[in-house]
Amino acid sequence: MKTLKDLEVKNKRVLVRVDYNVPIKDGVVQDATRVDASLPTIDTLLDEGAAVILMSHLGRPKGGPEDKYRLAPVVEVLAALLQRDVRYVRDNPGSPEAAEALSDLKPGEVALLENVRFEPGEEKNDPELARRLAALGDAFVLDAFGSAHRAHASVSGVAALLPHAAGFLMEKEVRALGRLLESPERPYVVIVGGAKVSDKIKVIENLLPRVDKLLIGGGMAYTFVKARGGRIGESIHEDDQLDLARRLMEEFAGKIELPTDVVAADRFAEDADTKVVPIDEIPDGWQGLDIGPATRERYAAALQDAKTVFWNGPMGVFEFEKFAGGTNAVAAAVAGLEGAYTVIGGGDSVSAINRSGQADRVSHISTGGGASLELLEGQALPGVEAMK
Known part of the structure; x- marks a missing residue:
């Protein structure tokens, strides 16, 4: 450029x-x-x-x-x-x-x-x-x-x-995100959260062959859990993405990790009643709003030896303090890595890392949102092309 x-x-x-x-x-x-x-x-x-x-x-x-x-x-x-x-x-x-x-x-x-x-x-x-x-x-x-x-x-x-x-x-963003696609240092771990599989599917498909582990959290996790036969109660999910989730779990079985427990709520509200349950045993009338304590420990452990990390999307409804624990735990785990190249991408992820107080301990915080994801999907961006 x-x-x-x-x-x-x-x-x-x-x-x-x-x-x-x-x-x-x-x-x-x-x-x-x-x-x-x-x-x-x-x-x-x-x-x-x-x-x-x-x-x-x-x-x-x-x-x-x-x-x-x-x-x-x-x-x-x-x-x-x-x-x-x-x-x-x-x-x-x-x-x-x-x-x-x-x-x-x-x-x-x-x-x-x-x-x-x-x-x-x-x-x-x-x-x-x-x-x-x-x-x-x-x-x-x-x-x-x-x-x-x-x-x-x-x-x-x-x-x-x-x-x-x-x-x-612009120059900093393109170089920083390019490192995630071009010969990243391994182990390479990607953490993806947010509400919908459909919003992230292209970047997931483009990165999965390149990464060592993909840790899934947030609302999209329930689509994967339902796809393998789990009970997810009233949790957010996408029925039209179930076949895709099954295919990815079969094709990349050794890479994809899903939550094992969740903080479930009896309604979508900050003052809802909550309990920790296995992610595939959420009772009828309840919904998962955050990853549970066991999953937080597992994901932190999965990150310990990582040399390259990309995180996009919160682990739960972090806007409610009661359901921000999972996102904050992941933020702390990513920020605490020594000698790793760590990138946070996406609007909600940026807000989450800023709220956690860990923003100054990561290598790069992308301001790109959708542009970050499209670049990582392998797409040519009109603005980048115009600067060449």
Whole structure:
């Protein structure tokens, strides 16, 4: 990929696609990991004499402005992290008003455009929108790895119209995740959680031939348990994935490990009654919401000699403190590995590792979410291809 060292930016207006799709509650950013990850690129551009114009999406607005998806809460966080003023352009990014608001932006100054998904043409990679966005700058930097799997106007569309390069975050993400595919040091252990097998099946199928162990947790575990005849009560599962689960368990019997016990609840609530039961003996009316204590010990033991680890997806409903024990135990086990290359990928996994207080003890925390998974599925990402 072309990188920042390949781009001349002094006295130029540099349009930077960042990923500020962050959780916001009551107008306050709840997790600033993605904002913080963009700072090295922004600081470098400013130090080299550029005026920086940032653009990002947030959430899934329906083709027009929606107050709950405005980027205003991010401005305060970004300004505090950069320790400088950030100009907020509230008009739609491709509008004449936005262009006018940026007309006097000087080298060393920073502006943040409004949510690019307020423009109906963004997700369609509309050439006219790409042209209007490109007209705002003299060069383009893609530093939104979390959007690199989208052929959108603000990603690959603008890249085709301006001198361009990958930012530090993009470069770091592609290299870090590439290590998981290209000759990883062994033993190589992957931990996969989350609600659905269907969300992760492609990455599971691509990684299984490469790994030594695959540890499964979260809601997807119950599909595998039901597929082998276990009783899972009211636990979340996917009946249309049962045949696939059976095939994987047969084909990779020595690699796939499932929980042996779970924390079951009588309802989906933080104050539900709970009990620890074998995962294939969950009573009717009950549902598994976390891996149990025996499984936590087994998974921690399975990780002890690992040299490469990738973790995507929580082990249970970690948003409820009562069901966060399994996720926290895995976070502690991964973070405690000495001399191992450890990667956390996916939005919920990032939130989980941050909540656990172990984030500074892992090798790489991916901001990519879906992009991380698609890269590990072996797909070519439009944003990555556009930077070549």
